[in-house]
Amino acid sequence: GxxxxxxxxxxxxxxxxxxxxxxxxxxxxxxxxxxxxxxxxxxxxxxxxxxxxxxxxxxxxxxxxxxxxxxxxxxxxxxxxxxxxxxxxxxxxxxxxxxxxxxxxxxxxxxxxxxxxxxxxxxxxxxxxxxxxxxxxxxxxxxxxVTKLDVVRANTFLGEVLGLDPRDVYVPVVGGHAGVTILPLLSQAKPPCSLTEEETKVLTYRIQNGGTEVVEAKVGAGSATLSMAYAAAEFADACLRGLRGDAGVVECAFVASQVTELPFFASKVRLGRDGVEEIYPLGPTNEYERMGLEKSKKELSESINKGISFIKK
Incomplete structure (x- = not known):
């Protein structure tokens, strides 16, 4: 162990x-x-x-x-x-x-x-x-x-819309882990589904603001702790399976990346004995997602720089 x-x-x-x-x-x-x-x-x-x-x-x-x-x-x-x-x-x-x-x-x-x-x-x-x-x-x-909670929410919310068990749904979520930086790639969802533009907008907004939904529902008694713990435990398990040498362990995570021009970016990665063994490209995106990506990158860039300058100051 x-x-x-x-x-x-x-x-x-x-x-x-x-x-x-x-x-x-x-x-x-x-x-x-x-x-x-x-x-x-x-x-x-x-x-x-x-x-x-x-x-x-x-x-x-x-x-x-x-x-x-x-x-x-x-x-x-x-x-x-x-x-x-x-x-x-x-x-x-x-x-x-x-x-x-x-x-x-x-x-x-x-x-x-x-x-x-x-x-x-x-x-x-x-x-x-x-x-x-x-x-x-x-x-x-x-x-x-750990951005796994965004994927967990995306799977749950899309499952609700499609009337499917969320365990049978998979939505890659890329970008970052706050607000508009969170970019669910609903066009790559499994099983493939044809959402209207309105459904895509509503779902994307809900996934991006899932944290706020919980903060408001708890009315001062905290933020998303239980679903976050679940997502973190699932992600930790994936890291451990990677360390064990299991094949094909793939998760979305926020890592040092060359997928975009930004130094860090969340996308699908393959986990192994040394942590991240492979970072996958974004894959095919639609027009709505490409617009979302530009918005995501703008805010993400500021947040990354804020972190770097906290240490370099």
Whole structure:
């Protein structure tokens, strides 16, 4: 089995994610780190009768022990978005958290595959990349922003429209992981479906604003934590299957990329023993998607630069 660490394990995403990862038979050792409440979460999760051992780590002084020897590190740490808060309001706090954690990864488990969930992903992935570069340990194949929730939502929402089980639906989602940067390629959906222009617009809007839908429904009690934990656990499982050497493990993720002129971009990637083994081109797109891509790239470029300049400032 594999050694997995969750950084931010006591948070709204971290707790359900820890539970789901504890259920994964590919995991042999699960490290749960946070700056608050991680001993309690660890005690609770450790009672589950699945194979993996669970150990808890509290506070920055124990970060080195939490990370040493880890093969996959998942980072949901950060503060959640509250109503009326833009993803930018989150930026300075979460950017600082990701910087600190990335510095520790560079020092204590530089060869680990790193899954970044902390928002805004469009900026936090470039932040982690710059920190790892500065430490001389950056391997772009091993750093992935988790955009899987956009795919999960796209599959669910399209399944509803088509009257199909969402497990039988697949929609690639490319671009970034916020608002208009999220670009579902509905023209490439499986099974192939002919949506009207209006249906495409409504679906695209709903997929792009799925996070806001949950924030508003929770009326101040948090953001998308449970569906995010599910998506992150599914993505972590794909990374572990890749590490194991399984063939044909393909997921969408926000990675260092040459698919567009931007330095980072989410698209379909094949996962393997070194993380990202292949990045697939966008494939055929329609006019609506090409327009969406231009909008996505404009905002995405600003978010990426914001992340890079946070470290370079």
């Amino acid at each position: 594999f050694k997995v660490a969750i950084l931010g394990a006591a948070g709204g995403i971290g707790q359900p994610l820890a539970m789901l990862v504890k259920m994964n038979p590919l995991v042999s050792l699960l490290h749960l780190y946070d700056v608050v409440n991680s001993p309690g979460v660890t005690a609770d999760i450790s009672h589950m009768d699945t194979a993996s051992m669970v150990r808890g780590f509290l506070g920055e002084q124990n970060l080195s022990d939490a990370l040493t020897g880890m093969e996959l590190v998942i980072i949901p740490a950060g503060i959640p978005r509250k109503p009326g808060m833009t993803r930018d309001d989150l930026f300075n706090i979460n950017a600082g958290i990701v910087k600190t954690l990335s510095e520790a990864i560079a020092e204590f488990c530089p060869k680990a595959i790193v899954n970044i969930i902390s928002n805004p992903v469009n900026s936090t992935v470039p932040i982690a990349a710059e920190v790892l570069k500065n430490a001389g340990v950056y391997d772009p194949r091993r750093l992935l922003g």
